[in-house]
Amino acid sequence: MAHYIQFKSKATGLPVALNTLDAEICASLGVTPDPIKYYAPNNGLNWFDAIGWGCINKTLRELADQLTEDGLELGKVIKWIDSNYELGSWFS
Numbered sequence: 341m342a343h344y345i346q347f348k349s350k351a352t353g354l355p356v357a358l359n360t361l362d363a364e365i366c367a368s369l370g371v372t373p374d375p376i377k378y379y380a381p382n383n384g385l386n387w388f389d390a391i392g393w394g395c396i397n398k399t400l401r402e403l404a405d406q407l408t409e410d411g412l413e414l415g416k417v418i419k420w421i422d423s424n425y426e427l428g429s430w431f432s
Contacts, residue, residue, distance in 0.1 A: 345392065347425040358388065361425065368420055381413035387421065390414055400427050 348355050356364075358378070365387060366373040373379065380386035394403040400422035408415030421427075 344429060345395075346428045347421070348428065350424055350426055356425065361421070362387075364424075365417060365420065369417075379417065381417065384412070385414060387414065387417045390418065391421075391427070394418075395427065395429070 346355050347358075347361055362378050363373045365379050369379070371379065378386040378388045390407070391400070391403065394406070398406075400418055404415045404418035404422055406415070407418060
């Protein structure tokens with residue numbers, strides 16, 4: 341069974357490509373996007389994998405709060421995504 345996710349802009353209601361979202365995350369943090377990998381604070385877990393694995397039975401906000409409590413910068417990234425995008429997910 342495949343698991344799919346999609347991000348929709350809260351401002352426009354339109355879906356956004358993952359590479360576009362990554363570029364926006366990097367711009368908000370003042371870092372240059374990597375042409376191959378999604379942004380990963382301190383070369384740790386990237387935001388896409390954190391959401392993919394971390395949002396099982398959790399909202400983005402709950403995941404962000406957990407990561408922030410653990411002292412991880414990734415929590416700030418997930419909070420930024422949650423403030424600007426709506427996460428949709430489904431199985432097929």
